[in-house]
Amino acid sequence: MPIPAQNNSKIKGLTDAEVQASRTKYGRNVLSSKKNNTFLLAIKNILKEPMIILLLVASSIYFISGEIGDGIFLASAIILVAIISLHQDSRSRNAIEKLKIFSQPHCKVIRNDITEELKSEDLVVGDHLILEEGTFITADGYIIHSNDFSVNESILTGEAFSVFKDKTKKDNTVYSGTYVTSGLAIVKITNIGNETKLGKIGKSLESISEEKTPLETQISAFVKKMVFAGTIIFLIVWVINYYQSYNLLDSLLKALTLAMSILPEEIPVAFTTFMALGAWRLMKLGIVVKQLKTVETLGSATVICTDKTGTITENKMSLAEIYVHSSGKIKNLKDGNLTNDEENLITLSMWASEPIPFDPMEIALHQAYSDMNRIDERSNYKIIHEYPLSGNPPMMTHVFQNKNGKTVIASKGAPEAFFEISNLSQLEKEQFENIVQKFSYEGYRVLGVAEYIFEGQDFPQKQQDFKFDFKGLIAFYDPPKKNISEVIESFYKAGISVKIITGDNNETTTSIAKQIGFKGYEKCISGGELMKLNDSELEECVMQTNIFTRMFPEAKLKIINALKSKNQVVAMTGDGVNDGPALKAAHIGIAMGKKGTEIAKQAASLILLEDDLSKMVDAIAMGRRIYKNLKKAIQYIISIHIPIILTVFIPLALGWVYPNIFSPIHIIFLELIMGPTCSIIFENEPMEVNTMSQKPRPLSTTFFSFRELTTSIIQGLTITLGTLFTYQYAIQNNYAETLTRTMVFTVLIAANIFLTLVNRSFYYTILTTIKYKNNLVLLIISITVTIVSLLLFVKPLTGFFEFEQLNFNQILLCIGIGFASVIWFELVKIFKIRTN
Incomplete structure (x- = not known):
């Protein structure tokens, strides 16, 4: 959506027609590269799968042996498995592609005399690009x-230091792939896409491959074993x-049957599907996951x-209160009804701001100046010298001059920055400190404002060398978000501690923390104090302290690393250039989608599109849900x-009457039933009611714990025991091999259905989980029952699978045995609930 441009430079930008003409001539702002055929690549990967290889071998043996029907069935199964795999692969890739689109850098341009925000790929040659601190530059x-x-x-260049640039310097060009470390500029675009300096060099982030996550490694190792x-x-x-038997092909076919039953090929498919679709679900909630491992x-x-x-x-930010030194x-x-002195203080603070403001406080000052209904002098003055935000405490100074040579030297910054370089007595300093403290206790952010009258152009090297006339204080109010108290409480209930790390002072931060019911607001530490601590003191401090004020990049990074050294899994929010190191160091770097700089978004692994911390509650809930559901799916796979x-x-090993009870066609049919069950039903399972009241799982926790593996x-x-009992029951009753096979197969199918229902939770009973909203459960089970009914009662299918029609009592017995072999775990759950 276009927003009104605060455009003192009078740049109108391109019109819509000029944008379209430029795009037609120069194309879109994308780095085009040779793309692989994803469909052929997916087919190639499928053909490498052990299960597909076994099916190909088994199908070939059937054809060679003259059993054409079985060969065709297995060949059809290969096609079906391939289609399912391609569908899952397509869903995963589509989810990832959508994430790439959402995580694409955005930029601001002036078009049609207004400022618009758009995706970087929509930039065209001739655009007027607005670059602010933290902006990732995406064109030359x-x-x-x-x-x-x-x-x-x-x-x-490989050079880590920042380079200052302006239109008067020889090097007045900016390049794609670089980023803004300070200030603001308006740039006219000359090259986009492959024509940029970066595009010609051929560097691309796509060449970077991600390492496997611990969970991915564990699953991969298990499958390999x-x-x-x-x-x-x-x-x-x-x-x-x-x-x-001395029959090479027949013995090979029987061995393949067993090999096919052992391969858990559903596990890696389930892992990829859960992670990709989990990221997609998060995106629908307004949370962009840049790396799939973040979901885990x-x-x-x-x-x-x-x-x-x-x-x-x-x-x-709104300008709430001011204190004028002259009136006290x-x-x-x-x-x-402002007095002249009060209006002058606001005017001076506006001159101390950027001419094209981008900081919320500076925007508020420009707005307050506009609201005073006096003659707007901004267009009559131009900036002739400036001192960037620097010093400790920080301050900034601007020098403006009009056509008549009248000069304004205005400065603003932390109030204490002016105490040693201004005309204040000791008594006045103490008086100002009390007022600053009063404002801070009310939750205001406070800046000091000063002026210097100076003739000539020989400005000092440092702004601190001016002997300022301290004019007063300006206080801004930034109210707490309406939902923030509930958000903080949600984190506490989930066993997650919350720490505030801010550049603001102790009093302001403590006041806001107290308003929102923040735990531990009574104790805080500043960045300067924190940097003096040794490693052991620092580790103790970060665990015991929840408010960190007057923070700077090095201090933030030390906090993150200290928490990690105490085995904490750290999520860190940030929006500025200086947050980059800490965002990268955190396990979960979180950038704000609206106020966050592009550099913060590049460094982060997750972006909140609406700058709403409550979305992190949703993200953590989704992460826990995905992990639990994946665990259910894999435990189901192992159990079945x-x-x-x-x-x-x-x-076969014990030489029973019917040693080869199942053939490859039976195994592949069971596999086709299990695949959708674990990947579709369990992926779609809702979050269990107690999920967000549990403590976070340690990152070092192995996915296959002894207890859980033992349960499976x-x-x-x-x-x-149920299937073998059925087998022996059939033998004792002198049933034929076809009838025995049918009953054993039916018991397996029944047990599979009941296992799906039982394993929807390893804590709550089926009476609770049956109420969970997951329409796919009924759908998949209905499809399974329908297909099995066709196999049992449609003679051509019954004959092909070497089955025999069961009577009502036999069907009831098979269902009962399948039910009994699974339902015992419900008693374990009841015992667990009663003992907790």
Whole structure:
């Protein structure tokens, strides 16, 4: 949405017609590169999958053996598995592509005499680009206006120091890939996309590959172990069968049946799907995840380090009160009717601000000046010298001059910055300190304002060398966000501690913290005090203190690293250039989508589009939900694979009457049922009611804990007992092999359905989880029951699968055994609930 431009330079920018003409001539502002055919790449990856290889081998054996029907079925299964895999891959890639679009840098341009915010790819040659502190520059151009403007060009030059630039210097060009470290400039775009200096060099962030996360590594290692075990057992079974029958193809087919039952190929698919779709779900909530690994980490956050301005407060600065030194009076601006001295103080503070303001306080000062209904002098003056924000405490000074040679030297900054360099007596200093303290206790941000009368052009090197005339104090109010108390309380309930890290002073921060019910507001430490602590004192301090004031980049970084050294999983919010190091160092760097600089967004792993900290509560809840649901899915996979493996292996190893109860067509059918169950049903499961009242899981926690793995193994073994009991029951009743196979298969399907329902929670019983909103549960189960019914009662299908129609009692028995082999875990849940 275009917003009115505060444009003292009188630049009108391109018209819509000129923008379209430029885009037609020069194209879009994107770095084009050779793109891989994602569809062919996905097919190639599918053909590398062990399960697909086994299916291809088994299908070929059937064709060679003359069993054309079975061969066609397995060939069809390969196509179906490929389609499912391609669909899942497509969903994941689409989610990631949408995230890339949302995380693309934005920029401000002047068009049609107004300021517009747009995506960087929409820039065109000839645009007038507004660059502010923290802006990531995405095109080449030359400066036509600037204030205290410097850029970091390390990506091009390797030089870490910032370079000051303006239109009068020989090097008045800015380049894509660099970023603004201070000030403001308006730049006319000359090159975009591949024609930029960066584009010609050919550097691209896409060449950077991400390392695997701990969870991804654990899952990958588990799957590799299963593949290795499957290969060993496959060879053993092949040798045993061949020794007994001397039939190479038949023995190979039976060994392949077992190998297929062992491979847990659903696990890596589930992991990728859960992470990608989780990021997509977060995006729908207004949370852009730049790295998928962040989804995994979210549920582990133990500490939220948050800025005050714009995160806890509205970042809507309004000039609330002023104190004029000459009159010794405090004026609330709501009262109106300003005196000349009060108007002069506001005017002077405006001159001490940037001509084109971008800081909320400076915008408020320009607005207050406009509201005074006096002659607007801004267009008559131009800035002839400036001193950037510097010093400790910080201050900034601007020198303006009009056509008649009248000079205004105005300065503003932290009140204490002026105490030693102005004309104040000791008594006046103490008096001012008391007023500053009063303003701060009311939650105001306070600045001192000073003036210097100076003739000539020989300005001192440092602004502190001026002997200022201290004029007074200006106090801004930035109210707390309406929902912030509830947000903070939500973090506390989730077992997450909250720490405020701000550049503001102790009193103002404490006042705001007290208003919102912040725990630990009584104790705080400043950046200067923190830097004096040794490592052990620092680690103790960051754990015991919740408010950190007068912070600067080095101090912020020390806090993050100290928390990490105490095994905390740290989430850090930030918006400025100086927040970059801390955002990168945190486990979860969080940038604000609206007030955040592009550099903060580049450094962060997560962006809150609406600058609303409550979204972090949603993000952490989503992270916990995804992790829990992924764990449910993988525990389900382990539990259901065990009975398939043992039902195939035990009759063969022990030489039972029907040693080859299942063939590859039965195994692949079971796999086709299990895949959608774990990837579709469990991914769509809602968050359990107790999720956000639990403590965060330690990041070092192994995904497959002994207790959880034991639960899955026991579940799998009890289902195995059910299938083998059914097998023996059929033998005792002299049932034929086809009938025995049908009953064992039906028990497995029934157990699979009940396991899906039971494992929707490992704490709450099925009476609770049945109320969870997940329409896919009923859909997938209905499809499963329908397909199995067709196999059992449609004669051509029954014959093809070597099944036999079951009577009502047999069906009831199979369902009962499947139910009994799973439902026992509900008793465990009841016991767990009663003992907690």
